[in-house]
Amino acid sequence: MSTTMIETARVDAFFTVAEARSDRWRTLVKAVNTWQASASDHLPDREADRAAVAASLSELRQWEDFFAYPGEALLRRLDERIASGDSIDAARVIHQISMALSSHSYRENVGEWEAGDDSQSMLREVVKGLGQEGTPHKPYFEVLIVSPSGPSARAQAAQELRKLRRQQDRFVYESVVVGSFEDAVLGTILNGSIQAVVIYDSIPFASVHNSPILRQFLIDYLSPEVIKKAPQDYGLTLAHALKAIRPELDIYLLSDRDVEKLAGDAAASCIRRIFYQVEEPLEIHLSILDGVADRFETPYFDNLQKYAQRPIGTFHALPVARGKSIFKSNWIRDMGSFYGVNLFLAESSATTGGLDSLLEPTGNIKVAQDKAARAFGADRVFFVTNGTSTSNKMVEQALLRPGDIVLVDRNCHKSHHYGAVLSGALPLYIEAFPLTKYSMYGAVPLRSIKKALLDLKKEGKLDRARMLVLTNCTFDGHIYNVERVMEECLAIKPDLIFLWDEAWFGFARFSPFYRRRTAMGAAASLEKKFKDPAYRSAYQTQSIAFGKDLDASDESLVDMRLLANPEKVRIRVYQTNSTHKSMSALRQGSMVLVKDEDYESVEEQFHEAVFTHASTSPNLQIIASLDIARRQMELEGYELVNRSIQLALDIRREVNSHPLISKYFRVLGADDMIPAPFRNSGFVDYFTAGNNWAKSLSALREDEFALDVTRLTLVCGSAGFDGTQFKNMLAADYDIQLNKTSRNSVLLQTNINNTRSDVANLIKVLADISRDIEKRLAHGTETEREAFAARVKGLMENVPDLPNFSFFHKHFREISASITGEGDIRTAFFCAYGEEDCEHIKLASPEIDKRLKDGPELVSANFVIPYPPGFPIMVPGQVITVDTIDFMRKLDVKEIHGYNAALGLKLLKASVLDAK
Ligand SMILES: Cc1ncc(COP(=O)(O)O)c(C=O)c1O
Numbered sequence: 011m012s013t014t015m016i017e018t019a020r021v022d023a024f025f026t027v028a029e030a031r032s033d034r035w036r037t038l039v040k041a042v043n044t045w046q047a048s049a050s051d052h053l054p055d056r057e058a059d060r061a062a063v064a065a066s067l068s069e070l071r072q073w074e075d076f077f078a079y080p081g082e083a084l085l086r087r088l089d090e091r092i093a094s095g096d097s098i099d100a101a102r103v104i105h106q107i108s109m110a111l112s113s114h115s116y117r118e119n120v121g122e123w124e125a126g127d128d129s130q131s132m133l134r135e136v137v138k139g140l141g142q143e144g145t146p147h148k149p150y151f152e153v154l155i156v157s158p159s160g161p162s163a164r165a166q167a168a169q170e171l172r173k174l175r176r177q178q179d180r181f182v183y184e185s186v187v188v189g190s191f192e193d194a195v196l197g198t199i200l201n202g203s204i205q206a207v208v209i210y211d212s213i214p215f216a217s218v219h220n221s222p223i224l225r226q227f228l229i230d231y232l233s234p235e236v237i238k239k240a241p242q243d244y245g246l247t248l249a250h251a252l253k254a255i256r257p258e259l260d261i262y263l264l265s266d267r268d269v270e271k272l273a274g275d276a277a278a279s280c281i282r283r284i285f286y287q288v289e290e291p292l293e294i295h296l297s298i299l300d301g302v303a304d305r306f307e308t309p310y311f312d313n314l315q316k317y318a319q320r321p322i323g324t325f326h327a328l329p330v331a332r333g334k335s336i337f338k339s340n341w342i343r344d345m346g347s348f349y350g351v352n353l354f355l356a357e358s359s360a361t362t363g364g365l366d367s368l369l370e371p372t373g374n375i376k377v378a379q380d381k382a383a384r385a386f387g388a389d390r391v392f393f394v395t396n397g398t399s400t401s402n403k404m405v406e407q408a409l410l411r412p413g414d415i416v417l418v419d420r421n422c423h424k425s426h427h428y429g430a431v432l433s434g435a436l437p438l439y440i441e442a443f444p445l446t447k448y449s450m451y452g453a454v455p456l457r458s459i460k461k462a463l464l465d466l467k468k469e470g471k472l473d474r475a476r477m478l479v480l481t482n483c484t485f486d487g488h489i490y491n492v493e494r495v496m497e498e499c500l501a502i503k504p505d506l507i508f509l510w511d512e513a514w515f516g517f518a519r520f521s522p523f524y525r526r527r528t529a530m531g532a533a534a535s536l537e538k539k540f541k542d543p544a545y546r547s548a549y550q551t552q553s554i555a556f557g558k559d560l561d562a563s564d565e566s567l568v569d570m571r572l573l574a575n576p577e578k579v580r581i582r583v584y585q586t587n588s589t590h591k592s593m594s595a596l597r598q599g600s601m602v603l604v605k606d607e608d609y610e611s612v613e614e615q616f617h618e619a620v621f622t623h624a625s626t627s628p629n630l631q632i633i634a635s636l637d638i639a640r641r642q643m644e645l646e647g648y649e650l651v652n653r654s655i656q657l658a659l660d661i662r663r664e665v666n667s668h669p670l671i672s673k674y675f676r677v678l679g680a681d682d683m684i685p686a687p688f689r690n691s692g693f694v695d696y697f698t699a700g701n702n703w704a705k706s707l708s709a710l711r712e713d714e715f716a717l718d719v720t721r722l723t724l725v726c727g728s729a730g731f732d733g734t735q736f737k738n739m740l741a742a743d744y745d746i747q748l749n750k751t752s753r754n755s756v757l758l759q760t761n762i763n764n765t766r767s768d769v770a771n772l773i774k775v776l777a778d779i780s781r782d783i784e785k786r787l788a789h790g791t792e793t794e795r796e797a798f799a800a801r802v803k804g805l806m807e808n809v810p811d812l813p814n815f816s817f818f819h820k821h822f823r824e825i826s827a828s829i830t831g832e833g834d835i836r837t838a839f840f841c842a843y844g845e846e847d848c849e850h851i852k853l854a855s856p857e858i859d860k861r862l863k864d865g866p867e868l869v870s871a872n873f874v875i876p877y878p879p880g881f882p883i884m885v886p887g888q889v890i891t892v893d894t895i896d897f898m899r900k901l902d903v904k905e906i907h908g909y910n911a912a913l914g915l916k917l918l919k920a921s922v923l924d925a926k
Pocket of ligand 1: 396397398399400422423425481485511513514588598600
């Protein structure tokens with residue numbers, strides 16, 4: 011396949027598979043309607059219209075090979091109807107299929123698989139086992155069969171599996187049969203309903219389809235040596251390739267080789283079961299169902315449902331358990347009818363009755379956590395019912411000791427700052443790059459992190475640097491090159507622990523593109539890399555030049571690509587994620603993921619941290635929802651995440667290309683959000699002219715930062731609205747809620763809950779607002795137009811500089827002349843507990859200017875966090891500088907945590923600091 015084909019592939023083509031498929035069917039519906047009208051009126055165009063339908067169907071057919079429905083039989087019938095000129099029946103079948111596809115009714119309804127004539131014996135076989143009306147819902151999925159045999163033998167194989175369906179099966183599946191390695195990859199990418207893959211060994215390699223996206227995907231995932239393998243190895247190689255795309259899939263291998271040997275091969279560990287060819291079709295069928303059941307089972311939720319049905323008398327706390335105080339009440343019965351009886355039946359403060367204990371899980375919570383670990387690629391998972399604010403504090407308390415140094419993005423969530431206060435570790439703040447124009451910060455450049463570590467090394471304090479905390483992705487969508495950050499930091503400090511706050515990014519595991527940039531994805535990749543002989547020899551070369559412990563001058567190391575010592579490194583990676591922010595968990599549902607090869611050494615303290623922070627009355631529904639969120643992501647996360655990315659791309663494209671909306675609003679692209687030096691690949695943005703799929707992928711692979719497209723910064727200052735004003739207007743007048751705001755922008759987010767209708771509604775609202783502005787400006791006076799222009803200028807150009815972290819007051823520094831900036835935030839924090847040790851000075855007071863000029867230094871007694879932007883512009887013990895005061899004075903937001911305008915800034919008295 012030529013590179014030009016790769017280059018012409020539409021950049022969002024991968025994500026728009028589902029959309030493109032329904033669009034293609036809609037085009038076919040239109041064509042057949044036209045044909046039917048011209049045929050019934052015997053118009054001269056009817057032959058041309060028939061040909062148009064045939065062409066539209068053949069365009070669509072190549073894609074349909076990867077989906078079970080409508081399937082070969084229905085499509086063949088359609089071909090026949092078109093060929094015989096039966097426009098009425100062709101239209102009927104096309105309408106039926108198109109409707110079934112858009113409503114997914116074919117998953118439930120037998121009739122959708124039938125073409126409505128008498129020769130349906132085969133189709134009746136097809137539908138045997140699908141849910142009938144009135145029977146309980148049986149989840150439907152598809153199985154990909156990869157077989158080297160010809161089309162008729164392949165159809166036969168699918169038919170064999172169908173015959174094995176039994177009434178008692180919990181699920182029903184249909185097979186999609188493909189004949190090559192490449193088609194199997196394509197089917198896995200395109201068809202999100204596939205849950206299991208059955209691979210016959212000795213499959214050929216090349217696809218019969220011509221897909222540039224597939225080509226790029228293969229280049230991206232498979233090394234040329236792999237592709238050159240002998241055909242008999244393709245089965246195993248394919249299993250690895252498919253797992254790299256969708257790790258949740260169950261893979262079965264059918265081989266006529268030495269299966270016993272193959273089964274013992276470590277490389278076959280990604281295969282769920284190996285069979286000796288087709289000697290046991292029923293076993294294959296049962297294994298397929300069993301594999302899906304394993305992901306479907308939600309041990310905690312399943313048990314909670316059973317518990318709710320039992321007649322239990324409670325003599326413990328929690329009167330709402332069983333709901334009697336509610337349903338019998340004269341006054342609060344509406345609570346019961348609103349929430350429904352199950353919520354109360356499923357409540358208990360007991361940990362008996364199979365409910366397990368979140369604090370010391372040994373039963374179904376433990377199993378649920380283990381399943382979550384499998385799903386998210388961790389060694390172990392802890393469920394947390396008080397949000398990631400708590401997860402972060404747990405991890406920090408567990409791993410940091412008083413006096414340890416923790417390198418942390420100053421712009422991180424406040425839980426990390428409090429984590430340092432609680433643990434007594436000294437935060438060494440490293441700055442993210444600023445995006446002053448939009449009053450927000452980006453992410454922390456690797457160079458700054460390395461410099462901080464090398465400075466610590468220079469001062470002999472590297473051994474105390476225990477952890478690096480970064481937010482991935484940031485609130486505004488900056489994604490780190492996680493693997494590179496960890497690899498280079500480990501080159502300087504081989505046992506550094508990483509805490510990746512992926513509060514917003516838990517879903518990313520289920521996108522093959524984002525996964526590599528997640529904590530767990532990158533940790534797995536490093537694990538492999540450090541064992542690779544090629545890496546080991548590259549490290550040897552580096553150590554000959556720079557010494558085993560990198561003793562070259564700091565300056566050169568900061569800019570050099572560093573390799574870690576594979577003999578010395580310890581992979582110690584923690585991730586926290588607000589499952590409730592991006593998956594179907596109830597609010598506050600959060601998880602801690604652990605991949606730490608030295609976990610045993612911190613296990614006890616980890617439990618202490620859980621005991622410190624977790625409530626002894628965790629909410630059972632939140633625990634159940636974490637279990638359910640895991641089930642959903644393992645079974646449909648891939649499809650749902652793709653859709654949310656696709657919707658975000660739709661919004662970006664529509665807003666920025668709409669002739670009216672784009673006059674006043676704009677969604678910021680990667681080029682606006684990430685300065686060019688951090689986009690080494692030369693990538694500009696997804697929709698920039700000349701961009702293509704290959705460039706987008708290489709940016710995701712190489713660049714220091716990438717932009718999460720689902721986080722959309724919509725500039726509204728150019729429409730004359732500040733962020734808060736626009737957010738309030740959308741909520742009050744249009745029932746649209748959004749994420750956060752900045753001075754001149756708002757942040758929108760798509761997630762697995764969004765639909766194309768939501769996008770259409772948003773675009774319509776933006777068009778309406780733009781039209782209103784247009785009208786106002788056209789009909790207003792010149793003075794009004796000038797006032798609008800001035801307002802826009804003020805919002806877009808008069809933006810305050812963002813203040814960097816200054817430094818800790820010398821009383822909170824061990825050696826005030828030290829070149830590294832860590833400080834004892836805990837002592838500073840508790841200093842403020844003595845009211846007599848604090849003073850307040852009003853922000854506008856000349857006293858502030860005098861102190862800034864002549865001293866004594868102004869030292870913050872507490873955290874001051876304005877919303878927006880939401881990061882602490884002052885932390886306890888920090889010396890307040892002119893920059894910070896200027897920023898505070900220009901700030902026009904109402905919500906500033908830690909600041910009482912009536913009293914002024916809370917400061918530690920100079921006399922107290924001097925006395926220490
Ligand atoms: C980066 C980051 N980490 C942690 C949190 C806290 O998460 P939760 O709301 O689940 O407590 C947030 C909340 O917005 C966040 O943005």
